[in-house]
Amino acid sequence: MSADHELIAHLTPPASPSHAPRRLPQSWLGLVLPLGLLLLAELAVRVGWLASHLLPAPSDVLQALQELAHQELLTHIAASALRVAAGFMLGASLAVLLGAWVGLSPLALALLNPSFQALRAIPSLAWVPLLLLWLGIDEAPKIALIAIGAFFPVYMGVASGFRDVDRKLVEVARLRGLSRVALARRVLLPAALPAVLTGLRNGLSLAWMFMVAAELIAASRGLGYLLTDGRETGRADIVLAAIVLLALLGKLSDGLMAAVEARALHWRDSFGASP
Amino acid sequence: MSALLDLRVRRKAYAGKTVLRDVHLRLDAGEVLALVGASGCGKSTLLRIVSGLDGDFEGQVQLDGQPQQRGMASRYVGCVFQEPRLFPWLTVARNVGFDVGPNFDAERVSALLAEVGLAGFEEVWPKQLSGGQAQRVAIARALYARPRLLLLDEPFSAVDAFTRIKLQALVAELAHRHGSSLLLVTHDVEEAVLLSDRVLVLEAAPGRIARSVEISLARPRARDGGALASLRSEVLEALHAVHVF
Numbered sequence: 260m261s262a263d264h265e266l267i268a269h270l271t272p273p274a275s276p277s278h279a280p281r282r283l284p285q286s287w288l289g290l291v292l293p294l295g296l297l298l299l300a301e302l303a304v305r306v307g308w309l310a311s312h313l314l315p316a317p318s319d320v321l322q323a324l325q326e327l328a329h330q331e332l333l334t335h336i337a338a339s340a341l342r343v344a345a346g347f348m349l350g351a352s353l354a355v356l357l358g359a360w361v362g363l364s365p366l367a368l369a370l371l372n373p374s375f376q377a378l379r380a381i382p383s384l385a386w387v388p389l390l391l392l393w394l395g396i397d398e399a400p401k402i403a404l405i406a407i408g409a410f411f412p413v414y415m416g417v418a419s420g421f422r423d424v425d426r427k428l429v430e431v432a433r434l435r436g437l438s439r440v441a442l443a444r445r446v447l448l449p450a451a452l453p454a455v456l457t458g459l460r461n462g463l464s465l466a467w468m469f470m471v472a473a474e475l476i477a478a479s480r481g482l483g484y485l486l487t488d489g490r491e492t493g494r495a496d497i498v499l500a501a502i503v504l505l506a507l508l509g510k511l512s513d514g515l516m517a518a519v520e521a522r523a524l525h526w527r528d529s530f531g532a533s534p
Numbered sequence: 535m536s537a538l539l540d541l542r543v544r545r546k547a548y549a550g551k552t553v554l555r556d557v558h559l560r561l562d563a564g565e566v567l568a569l570v571g572a573s574g575c576g577k578s579t580l581l582r583i584v585s586g587l588d589g590d591f592e593g594q595v596q597l598d599g600q601p602q603q604r605g606m607a608s609r610y611v612g613c614v615f616q617e618p619r620l621f622p623w624l625t626v627a628r629n630v631g632f633d634v635g636p637n638f639d640a641e642r643v644s645a646l647l648a649e650v651g652l653a654g655f656e657e658v659w660p661k662q663l664s665g666g667q668a669q670r671v672a673i674a675r676a677l678y679a680r681p682r683l684l685l686l687d688e689p690f691s692a693v694d695a696f697t698r699i700k701l702q703a704l705v706a707e708l709a710h711r712h713g714s715s716l717l718l719v720t721h722d723v724e725e726a727v728l729l730s731d732r733v734l735v736l737e738a739a740p741g742r743i744a745r746s747v748e749i750s751l752a753r754p755r756a757r758d759g760g761a762l763a764s765l766r767s768e769v770l771e772a773l774h775a776v777h778v779f
Contacts, residue, residue, distance in 0.1 A: 449623040
């Protein structure tokens with residue numbers, strides 16, 4: 260047996276990770292603080308330390324949610340979720356196209372990036388009067404505002420994702436004679452994917468925020484409308500119920516994006532990723 | 535008979551500064567040529583020119599008697615770099631068969647992986663490999679397209695001494711078995727003498743070939759042989775003559 264074959268003999272593929280005894284996942288630790296605060300709030304209201312019209316007890320908020328569930332809660336949730344979906348799709352689609360162009364073309368970078376960076380600095384609410392003037396008070400200005408909110412994080416992620424692709428990997432592809440299309444599809448896109456997905460995830464979070472801003476201004480349905488309605492009728496329990504729903508829906512959509520990200524990027528060798 | 539590689543660089547400059555001047559390099563089929571010289575003398579630039587990655591120079595590259603054209607290098611040349619440069623989103627098998635995409639020749643990939651000592655690694659991800667294993671995959675990938683010329687840019691400098699010795703022997707054996715010529719850039723004089731038929735010593739600023747040392751030793755070569763030590767000294771002396779250390 261040659262010296263090389265001696266070495267070869269102990270090169271074996273890595274084994275699948277063994278299944279260690281299961282312990283309580285650390286993510287459960289995240290529940291300790293909110294549950295503790297909920298118990299404290301319930302106690303503080305019940306013994307009279309806090310006025311219930313300012314901070315309703317969690318059980319009252321739950322009751323408000325049950326009442327809403329018998330009325331139009333699903334309509335409000337659906338209205339908000341559809342606005343987020345439409346605005347996010349519109350903003351993210353444009354951002355992916357323009358971000359990819361800016362990331363891949365020095366000409367587009369020079370032409371568009373300074374303007375986008377300037378537009379990015381404008382506070383979201385500054386757009387509202389203009390959108391109302393241009394698009395009225397129906398669905399269009401709300402979706403446009405959400406699209407603006409989603410656009411910039413996605414644009415930044417996609418543009419920087421493509422711009423920052425490792426030159427050394429591109430060289431390997433060029434050496435193998437890949438066409439421009441094949442280079443984009445087989446190297447640039449997968450290499451940029453982590454930044455693209457991070458941008459999409461951030462964009463979706465901002466879409467929920469901008470949805471609330473849009474519905475606070477002019478809406479007759481949606482979770483933002485529930486917030487306004489609760490304030491105007493002095494129902495803090497409804498305001499808190501809407502906030503809880505926003506948190507749950509935001510967490511749910513972010514969880515879905517995180518699952519997509521984890522599945523698409525399972526190959527990534529990063530801190531915290533299992534081998 | 536035309537050489538496999540005939541490289542003539544009249545001048546190559548970066549930002550107005552000449553880095554290569556009047557370099558003529560000829561490599562025959564089956565020959566192993568090593569380039570040694572101090573950092574910045576233009577060794578890696580020469581490889582980039584040969585591989586077609588750098589076309590901004592005065593001169594000409596001929597591969598098998600044909601002037602190099604766009605895309606030509608991919609048919610003739612395989613490259614192994616200092617770092618493995620594996621695509622982290624592709625399995626080992628798809629990295630090796632990268633040339634043809636998902637429809638690679640699985641049998642050839644498995645055979646090459648077995649040759650580099652990684653049989654059974656087809657479905658392993660790059661993040662699961664050690665540095666030496668990743669470099670073996672890079673060698674298999676470079677051989678996949680049956681290159682007639684293998685360009686090696688300090689391919690063993692980032693691995694430990696034990697792995698380096700194994701990889702040097704592996705590359706020499708594989709190049710011989712596959713009938714590929716080698717153009718090796720290295721800082722390691724012993725490596726250059728051990729592997730090559732000829733060592734070219736480059737001087738710097740601007741880079742040019744200062745000396746050519748023939749290594750007419752039979753293979754396989756022993757590291758501790760007296761003849762090898764003598765040639766190593768000859769190359770080192772040539773390096774000392776053209777570089778201030």
